[in-house]
Amino acid sequence: METTVKLQQVSKSFGKKTVLSEVNLSIEKGQIYGMIGPSGAGKTTLVKMIVGMDTPNEGLIEVLNTKMPNLSMLQQIGYMAQSDALYNELTGGENLRFFASMFKMGREEQKQRISYAAGLVNLTHELGKKVSAYSGGMKRRLSLAIALIHDPSVLILDEPTVGIDPELRQSIWNELTRLKNSEHKTIIVTTHVMDEADKCDMLAMVREGRILTSGSPEQLKRQYQVESLEDVFLQAGGQQS
């Protein structure tokens, strides 16, 4: 197995407030790696540092054996932020094309990627509409399409399915699974939805800036001797306090 993302003793603080302390992680190629944990635990801070948008105060982060932050590595990473960051005055199609042109790709490839990504999130017929006229879920889907636009080998999705209806959520997860299986992409997702966490190959429980425990969903359930991940979440939290 190949390691795509590696964190060693990573700590991060904002001013005096320590947000992450001594995080160690190792994420294999072709895995869907889930991060769960209460609000404010530090998940977003963690994934942002993996993308290289922030630097840790201590420790080492490597993506594809390259120390982050690294500019050319961003060509390999697709990042979907927790909030929809879209140009509201532009249409969905223009948003996609703009972000596509930030990456290295040919004109023909760009067209193909745009229609692929739009099709994946079911927005093909809405691309001509201004984003300001989109519903919340449509914006979320467009955000996801933008993260996929340059065919990255590492996908980092911060709560990707918030505000998306169950049917579309399922089709997105099916696609994520397909990307993992047939294209061997590494996918990191943060989520608060436990049945999504169940679909991950590996899970990490983040709480107060530490990784409490990690393992496959089955391992975690066995470790805490409970039936559902929901209970794992509650138990792990209870143990701490």
Add this chain to the structure above:
Amino acid sequence: MRIRALIRRICEQLLRDKRTLALLFLAPLLVLSLMYYLFNHTGNAADAKIGAVNLNPKIVEMMQQQGMEVISYEKADKDILVNEHLDALLEMQDSKIHLILKNSDPSQSKALQMKISQAAAAISNFSQNQGNAAPNLTFTTDYVYGSADTTYFDTLSPILIGFFVFFFVFLISGIGLLRERTTGTMERLMSTPVRRGEVIIGYLVGYGIFAFIQTVIIVIYATMVLGMNMAGSIWYVLLTNLLLAFVALSLGILLSTFASSEFQMVQFIPIVIIPQIFFAGIFPLDHMAAWVQVIARIMPLYYGADALKDVMYKGLGFGDIALDLGVLVLFAALFIVLNILALKKYRKL
């Protein structure tokens, strides 16, 4: 090309925002027209510096009583006036008085003209009462800059044009970028392999296109419709305004880093913009305290307005505005470098 995509996106965004476009292109014309009809005032002749050639000592005495400084010279020509920093030069031959006015402040010229002719009239009254033959003085007037038709607005207008370009470009680029920061698109942009320098160049050129169109519209309107003085080349006016727009652009983008909402961006206007208009030459700074003049020299608009006045009013050429333009380029370069550094907030690379 990433920069091209950035420029294209900025254009698409702005073109769809009709209100902002109207603010950028029409508001300056409206305000300029209003100012045009408002400005008409009389200036102050006291503390003017005047050269005198062969002038009747009684007239000199009366002028000194008015507070003017009178210095005697051998002969009267425009070179002496400019080199000796005089406001006016008076020459008397027999009963003819020839007046040369520098006219860099037309309201002062009007006041000077009035005071001098009053003094001359008093002299002829005086000699009449003495029973002598009235000397019956005649006046001729000449101007170094402008003409008898010059109004205060003619010297004000170059400053106003520079100010509008500066103000509206500052506001629109600052708020445009602020929106990008608050909606998170800036962060998203920085998660792509785009370089920080590319982002800044894209912004400068994207907004620069609109700033250029605005400058052209304002200059054409001011000269063709309002009939403002355009003694020098219109190309130097465009060049100066374009540089001024670049300074405003980079400053607007930079200051948006320190604002967290549109409201906070607007708060910069009284601090950063309003003082500049006062120090840019609306009030002549020559007679003010040294510290006031130092403050004026840290303001970009001071240099822009100086160059615009030189070209539009005095009709000077490139050699005379090169220093001003150079300072503007330095300002822009400084702000651009600071901008590239400020983007580190989003990505440490």
